[in-house]
Structures are given as C-alpha cells and as structure tokens.
Amino acid sequence: xxxxxxxxxxxxxxxxxxFAGADGRVVGEKKAPTQSHEGPQAVLARIAELVNCLAxxxxxxxxxxxxxxxxxxxxxxxxxxxxxNLPTQWRDVPVRGVLAPxxxxxxxxxxxxxxxxxxxxxxxHGRTSRTMAFFALGTGIGxxxxxxxxxxxxxxxxxxxxxxxxxxxxxxxxxxxxxxxxETLASGPAITAEGVRLMLSxxxxxxxELVRGETSAITPKEMAAAAEAGDARVKExxxxxxxxxxxxxxxxxxxxxxxxxxxxxxxxxxxxLLFDTVRATVRERVGMFPTDDIAIKPSLLGERAGALxxxxxxxxxxxxxx
Amino acid sequence: xxxxxxxxxxxxxxxxxxFAGADGRVVGEKKAPTQSHEGPQAVLARIAELVNCLAxxxxxxxxxxxxxxxxxxxxxxxxxxxxxNLPTQWRDVPVRGVLAPxxxxxxxxxxxxxxxxxxxxxxxHGRTSRTMAFFALGTGIGxxxxxxxxxxxxxxxxxxxxxxxxxxxxxxxxxxxxxxxxETLASGPAITAEGVRLMLSxxxxxxxELVRGETSAITPKEMAAAAEAGDARVKExxxxxxxxxxxxxxxxxxxxxxxxxxxxxxxxxxxxLLFDTVRATVRERVGMFPTDDIAIKPSLLGERAGALxxxxxxxxxxxxxx
Numbered sequence: 001x002x003x004x005x006x007x008x009x010x011x012x013x014x015x016x017x018x019f020a021g022a023d024g025r026v027v028g029e030k031k032a033p034t035q036s037h038e039g040p041q042a043v044l045a046r047i048a049e050l051v052n053c054l055a056x057x058x059x060x061x062x063x064x065x066x067x068x069x070x071x072x073x074x075x076x077x078x079x080x081x082x083x084x085n086l087p088t089q090w091r092d093v094p095v096r097g098v099l100a101p102x103x104x105x106x107x108x109x110x111x112x113x114x115x116x117x118x119x120x121x122x123x124x125h126g127r128t129s130r131t132m133a134f135f136a137l138g139t140g141i142g143x144x145x146x147x148x149x150x151x152x153x154x155x156x157x158x159x160x161x162x163x164x165x166x167x168x169x170x171x172x173x174x175x176x177x178x179x180x181x182x183e184t185l186a187s188g189p190a191i192t193a194e195g196v197r198l199m200l201s202x203x204x205x206x207x208x209e210l211v212r213g214e215t216s217a218i219t220p221k222e223m224a225a226a227a228e229a230g231d232a233r234v235k236e237x238x239x240x241x242x243x244x245x246x247x248x249x250x251x252x253x254x255x256x257x258x259x260x261x262x263x264x265x266x267x268x269x270x271x272x273l274l275f276d277t278v279r280a281t282v283r284e285r286v287g288m289f290p291t292d293d294i295a296i297k298p299s300l301l302g303e304r305a306g307a308l309x310x311x312x313x314x315x316x317x318x319x320x321x322x
Numbered sequence: 323x324x325x326x327x328x329x330x331x332x333x334x335x336x337x338x339x340x341f342a343g344a345d346g347r348v349v350g351e352k353k354a355p356t357q358s359h360e361g362p363q364a365v366l367a368r369i370a371e372l373v374n375c376l377a378x379x380x381x382x383x384x385x386x387x388x389x390x391x392x393x394x395x396x397x398x399x400x401x402x403x404x405x406x407n408l409p410t411q412w413r414d415v416p417v418r419g420v421l422a423p424x425x426x427x428x429x430x431x432x433x434x435x436x437x438x439x440x441x442x443x444x445x446x447h448g449r450t451s452r453t454m455a456f457f458a459l460g461t462g463i464g465x466x467x468x469x470x471x472x473x474x475x476x477x478x479x480x481x482x483x484x485x486x487x488x489x490x491x492x493x494x495x496x497x498x499x500x501x502x503x504x505e506t507l508a509s510g511p512a513i514t515a516e517g518v519r520l521m522l523s524x525x526x527x528x529x530x531e532l533v534r535g536e537t538s539a540i541t542p543k544e545m546a547a548a549a550e551a552g553d554a555r556v557k558e559x560x561x562x563x564x565x566x567x568x569x570x571x572x573x574x575x576x577x578x579x580x581x582x583x584x585x586x587x588x589x590x591x592x593x594x595l596l597f598d599t600v601r602a603t604v605r606e607r608v609g610m611f612p613t614d615d616i617a618i619k620p621s622l623l624g625e626r627a628g629a630l631x632x633x634x635x636x637x638x639x640x641x642x643x644x
Contacts, residue, residue, distance in 0.1 A: 148644060164576045251488060289404075
C-alpha cells in the first residue's frame with residue numbers, strides 16, 4: 001500500500017483536512033468549523049478527530065501531516081508565534097507537540113499562504129516554473145515567493161508578504177500597522193466595500209439586481225458580473241483595484257524577474273477583467289526589460305492549493321527557515 | 323606568482339580599470355574618459371590599452387577580465403543588448419569577442435550594479451550575509467539582489483532593478499517609461515533638483531553659502547551639509563527622498579526578508595540623516611515581522627564595489643542567467 005499524507009488548513013472560519021498520495025491524488029477530505037473561541041486545545045482535538053476519521057476510512061495512518069496556519073510559527077519546534085486573525089491564546093501553542101501523538105505521525109507547520117505557494121509549486125503551474133510569486137487575494141492579501149525552485153521563507157518563515165508592499169504611501173490604514181499596503185487597495189473587503197458604496201449611492205443598478213439589494217451578498221465575483229452586465233462604475237472600481245494589484249505584481253517582477261505569477265483566492269474569481277488589467281499594468285510599469293514571457297495565471301489548484309501544499313509539506317518532512 | 327584578475331567598469335563618463343588578486347587586494351588602477359561618441363570600437367581599444375598597460379606594469383597578464391556595463395548584455399555570448407545611457411550604436415556589440423583577443427584573457431560581462439552587488443557580496447558586507455539587497459543611489463537607482471548567497475540575475479540578467487519599483491503610482495515620469503519609480507524620487511538628480519529649486523527660491527541660505535550660489539555645485543552631500551548647518555527646507559527635502567527610499571527598502575524587506583540592505587552611490591554620502599530616516603521608515607512600513615535584525619549599511623567598498631565586483635566576476639569565470 002502506497003504511503004499516504006495528510007494536510008490540514010487551519011482558517012479563521014473552517015478547518016479543511018485532506019488525505020492524498022505523493023502524486024497529489026486526493027483520497028479523502030473533511031471539513032469542520034474552526035470555532036477558535038473554544039481555544040487551541042479544543043480546536044487541536046477537533047483536528048485530530050478529522051485526521052483520525054479519514055485515516056480510519058482510508059484504512060491507514062498518514063506518514064506525515066502538513067498544516068497551514070494563518071500567521072507565523074517557529075518552523076523548527078512547530079510552536080505558533082504570530083496569528084493576527086485568531087484570539088491571543090493561540091500564541092505560543094506547541095501545535096506539533098500536542099497534535100503529533102494524537103494523530104500518530106510527524107506534524108509540520110507553515111504559514112497558510114506559503115503552504116498554498118508550495119502546493120502550486122509541487123502540484124500546480126509551478127511544476128514548469130523556476131521562479132514564481134503567488135498572490136493569495138482574499139480577506140487579506142498573502143503571498144509566497146519561489147526563487148530558483150525554492151520557496152523563500154526568510155529567517156522567520158515570514159518572507160513573501162506580497163500584500164504588504166506599500167502602493168500608496170499615504171493610503172488607507174492597514175491591519176499590519178502601515179498605510180496604503182496592497183492589501184488595503186485590492187483585497188476582497190477593499191473591493192466589495194466600494195461595491196457597497198456604489199450600490200447604496202444608486203450607481204450600480206445591475207449589482208443591485210444581482211444581489212437583490214443585499215449588501216452582504218456583494219462579492220468581487222458578483223461585482224464582475226455587474227460590470228459585465230453594464231455597471232460602468234463597478235467596472236471602474238474593479239479596474240482601479242486591479243491596477244493597484246498590477247503595480248504590486250510589477251514590483252515583484254522588477255525585483256525578481258520571475259517566469260510565473262499566480263493569482264489565487266476569491267478576488268481572482270473576477271476573471272479576465274482582473275487578469276487583463278494586471279497584465280496591461282505590468283507591461284506599462286516594467287520598463288527595464290520585456291515582460292511578454294512572464295505568465296500571469298489563475299491558480300491551477302484553485303481552492304485546493306493550500307490543502308495540496310500541506311501534502312507537499314508532509315512529503316518533504318517540513319521546511320526550515322532560510 | 324599568484325594569479326591576477328582584471329576589472330573594467332564602463333560608465334557613461336569614465337572607464338575605471340583595476341587589477342587585483344583573489345583576496346581583493348588591488349595592485350594597479352587606471353582611469354580614462356569613456357568618450358562614447360567615438361563609438362564602441364574606439365572605446366574598446368582604449369579599454370584594451372588600459373588593461374595591457376596595467377599588465378605591463380604588473381608584469382603579468384590577467385587570468386580573466388570582469389566588465390561592468392551600464393545596461394544589459396547577453397551573458398552567454400558577451401554581446402551588449404540594452405544600454406540606455408550610451409549611444410544606440412552600442413547595441414549588439416560583441417564586447418567579449420572584440421576585447422578577449424586584445425587583452426589575451428577571457429572577458430565576462432555583467433550589468434554594472436549587479437557587478438557592484440557581487441563585489442559587496444564577495445569582498446564587502448555581504449561576506450557575512452545570506453540574503454541582501456544593494457541599492458546603487460546615483461544618477462539613476464540601480465540594484466542587485468542576493469538570495470541565499472546567490473546573485474539573482476533572472477533570465478536576462480535584469481533582475482534586481484530596485485530603482486524601478488513604483489512608489490507613487492501617479493508620480494513623475496521615469497526614463498524607463500513608467501511613472502513614480504523610486505528613481506524619480508530619490509536619485510541624485512531628483513534630490514539636487516529640489517536643492518536647486520529651494521536655493522533659487524531663497525529658501526536655502528546655508529546651501530547658497532556652501533556652493534556660492536552655483537547651482538551646478540549642488541550635490542546630495544552639499545545639501546546634507548546645508549541641512550546640518552540649519553537649512554530646514556533642505557532637510558525636509560532630504561527626509562522626503564529618504565522616506566521614499568525607505569518605502570522601496572521596506573518593499574524588498576517584505577518580499578524577501580533579507581538580513582542586509584546596502585546603500586551605495588553618491589546619495590549615500592548624505593550619511594546619518596539618510597540612513598536613520600530609511601531605518602525609521604522600514605520600522606514603520608514593515609508590520610508583519612520585526613526588522614531589528616536587518617542591517618541597513620553603507621557599502622563597505624564604497625566607490626570600489628563595482629571594480630571589485632569585476633574581480634569577483636573574473637574569478638568566477640562569469641555568471642550565467644538564472
């Protein structure tokens with residue numbers, strides 16, 4: 001029986017667990033709500049339950065477990081450090097130490113977006129790339145950078161924070177403490193906030209129809225549909241955000257000259273209007289060398305990039321900081 | 323007799339040639355005006371003369387020659403490609419093919435600022451660094467990036483163009499075709515232009531004294547002296563440029579988490595006002611991880627970074643694109 005690996009993606013809302021082989025073929029999958037307010041011990045017990053349940057179904061324990069966390073961990077010890085979106089009691093939790101005996105295999109941690117980048121590298125578009133950057137465009141903007149085939153981690157596993165480049169020096173306040181970060185201009189909430197404003201100002205009639213006037217139903221994808229249906233102001237809002245994103249991409253291109261840029265996360269669901277604007281902005285902004293050969297693509301793995309990154313992490317026996 | 327290496331730095335104004343051993347000890351040095359209007363053949367003949375003259379003085383031919391060019395070359399063939407500051411006839415010049423027989427040793431090309439980065443890596447502060455970025459702050463802003471001990475070149479030798487990050491999306495027109503690049507805000511000319519304006523507006527009395535009213539004598543260093551002597555508006559102008567530079571540095575830190583940032587070139591002569599402002603800006607702008615361990619330093623090699631980079635390039639037998 002071939003070895004099987006487990007992956008857990010710990011999010012603020014959900015825990016996603018998969019089992020897959022070394023070829024990335026998924027053989028089992030389970031989800032559960034995180035309920036982080038119950039505290040780390042309860043959540044880790046729930047994770048162990050998911051893993052053990054999948055192991056029972058599959059008939060074999062995993063050889064190793066790769067786990068993505070929304071923040072930073074000490075990669076050597078598997079202890080959490082800085083998790084901005086979880087309650088403070090999540091700091092300094094020895095996740096590896098607690099979880100490994102419960103699941104009966106080694107546990108390796110990594111930042112969730114770096115893990116998704118690893119997934120794209122090992123099982124996605126990155127297979128044919130040497131140097132790439134992954135932008136995870138969701139509630140925040142996370143990132144990961146691969147240089148010459150190696151995921152760049154830096155000394156704290158914190159390199160690759162592509163969403164926290166400054167794009168507008170005097171721009172909106174960012175959760176990270178700085179101002180005008182890419183995340184404040186092109187994340188899901190940044191884009192939908194403008195959709196809400198336009199709809200409430202009567203400037204987005206198609207969007208109003210699509211979401212039946214429900215502001216909470218507005219997503220970047222719905223806004224793209226409204227733009228397509230004729231909402232010119234909504235289209236402008238998307239193009240503005242995509243231009244800012246294009247500047248962030250162009251900066252990475254100028255610094256590293258990668259052959260591949262992958263745009264993942266919910267904002268990427270906007271589709272061609274986003275990708276075409278980003279591509280045009282990169283052409284405009286990178287004046288020092290031709291950029292025609294640089295592919296700018298949606299994630300090949302989509303929502304599974306993180307989960308499959310966990311499989312890759314487990315197969316590699318974890319990653320150490322640079 | 324130990325092997326000796328030669329280095330040539332081809333600038334728009336001067337050609338600088340040195341001979342040095344594998345330890346970086348310089349044993350001979352010559353300069354000549356470039357006079358690029360005479361055309362590549364004449365300039366290459368002049369370079370060969372400098373090299374052969376130093377070889378005669380030293381009593382031995384160099385084992386190899388590393389040559390920095392202000393632009394891009396095909397690193398495999400040693401043919402020039404894009405040299406924005408030299409006349410167009412400098413495009414597609416087979417420098418290696420022409421020069422190697424004249425000097426009697428192999429010739430290796432590299433972009434001049436990537437060569438200076440290599441110098442700092444092999445003989446300067448980079449010796450104790452794993453990942454660093456070099457900002458060459460002169461007439462333009464060039465750069466070089468070292469990741470895990472390896473100078474990043476990209477497929478065209480064009481990676482590391484740190485001066486062409488966008489800092490102000492609607493900022494001043496840049497020579498590269500984009501707008502608001504770091505180079506338009508913090509290069510020597512960007513800073514001195516504001517010094518000239520302030521002096522001509524009567525807002526820089528100390529600067530006026532220092533340069534005796536001669537606008538052409540204004541340099542970033544003179545402006546630093548005027549700021550120190552009490553010209554508050556000149557100080558503001560320097561701090562503004564240094565903050566933009568700090569944003570460019572912070573972007574690189576956020577993306578790569580290097581352990582070392584080296585600031586070289588004439589603008590670095592501003593000294594503590596520049597460095598302290600850059601350090602403060604990096605602290606403000608990088609919110610995702612602590613930056614206290616990241617050294618931000620002037621070049622250890624100063625004006626010799628490029629020349630010694632050529633020695634390192636010669637010793638390595640050239641570099642190939644990534």
